[in-house]
Amino acid sequence: MKIRVLGSGAGGGFPQWNCNCNNCRRLRTGDMSAKARSQSSIAVSTDNNNWLLINASPDIRAQLEAFPAIQPKHGLRDTGIKAVLLMDSQIDHTTGLLMLREGKPLDIYCSEMVKQDLTSGFPVFNMLSHYCTVNHHAIPIDGSSFTIPAIADLRFYTRALKSKAPPYSPHRHDPHDGDNVGVIIEQISTGKKVFYSPGLGEIEPHVMNAMQTVDCLLVDGTFWTNDEMVDMGISQKRARDIGHLPQSGEGGMIEVLNGVAKARKILIHINNTNPILDDDSEQRKLLNAAGIEVAYDGLEIDL
Template sequence: MKIRVLGAGAGGGFPQWNCNCNNCRRIRRGEMNGKARTQSSIAVGTDNRNWLLINASPDIRAQLEAFPAIQPQQGVRDTGIKAILLIDSQIDHTTGLLMLREGKPLDIYCTEMVRQDLTTGFPVFNMLSHYCTVNHHPVPTDGGSFTIPGIDDLRFYTQALKSKAPPYSPHRYDPHEGDNIGLIVEQISTGKKLFYSPGLGEIEPHVLEAMQAAACVMVDGTFWTDDEMCAQRISHKRAREIGHLPQSGEGGMIEVLNGIGEARKILIHINNTNPILDEDSEQRKILDANGIEVAYDGLEIDL
């Protein structure tokens, strides 16, 4: 199985266009040992030609241009993207669909709740119907499996996570199964699994089980502390309040990852305020000591 990190940042990317926090200011001035990151998305496949795009960030055009294996290889209009899977209906995971409107219909796999959001509160699917149209393929929320035509030797499992729908969702304050999902990708021929969840606020029993069974765990790395945004006077909301488990502290992501065995452990969806973006920071040294990696744009993983 081949995994390509197209974007490793949280919403807004890094540096964020209007942010003058310690990280954004220093990366712009060349005063920080770190890497800029676009907004969160990955691609998976097995043959280096046919890819499943997982989430479509607002930065999708630049991400595809930086990844030759997914670019047109034959014909006047062509792409290595055989299908798209959405884990939720958030702006930073779906706006890029509008950049993919030139061409054939898009085969999009998502839950019924996500489909509803993208035809009502944020009607991306309706807009695309005037250009390339959308073929919607529903995915289960109970851990059931499915395969995707053109993506050989991979089986997919999706499971509901506890979370809120986006602010524009008609059921923002009435959570449903399928507002957000975790994804397990299994290579059929080897049995190796990837667990992917860039938005993870709670480690439910089925989530922990999936993480323990995976050869690679790529999970929410948004914030270092629960009060990170508050302490920097950027927001009054805490990490857990908006659906992200911080890395540090009791019950944090470091503690969780340390308890799951020998999987390769990678944090993705890194917010611009997170000190782990500074590769010389004490926080980054803590991750290194615990064998936890920080994803960056262009990271390639072979399982």
């Protein structure tokens, strides 16, 4: 199984277009050892030819242009993307679908709750019906498995995670199972597994079980502290308020990952304010000592 990190940043990317925080300012002026990052999305394949796109960020066009394996090779109009799997209905994970409107009908796999959001509060599916159209495939949210016909040798297990629907969702203040999911991707022929969850606000028992049974983790690395944006004067919302488990502190992601024995551990969906973006920061050194990696655009993982 090959996994390509198309984008590793949180919403807005890094640097964010209107942000002058310490990280964004220093990256722009060259006063920081760090890589720019686009908004989070990954692609998965077993043959390096047919790819599953997981989430479609607003930066999708540039991400695809930077990835030769997924670019057209055969027909006049062609793509290596054979299907799309959505973890949620957030803007930074779905807006890129509009950039894929010129092709054939999109086979999109997502929960019923995500479908509802994308046909109501943020009607991307409705808009696409005037262009390429959408073939929706409902996914389970109880951990049951399914396969995707166009993606050979992979089995998927999706399960609901505790989270909030986006602000534009009709049920924003009435959470439902399926607003956000995590996925275990298994290569059938080898048994190798990866757990992908860019939005993870709570370590439920089934989440810890998933972490303990896979070979690689690509999990929420949005914030270093719970009060990160509050302390910077950027927002009054804390990390846990918006569905993200911070890395540091009691019960934080570092503590959680320290309890996982065998998996390769990689943080993804990094917010522009997070000090781990600085390769030379003390926070990055703590992650290195714990054996925890930080994803970057273009990272390729072979399992």
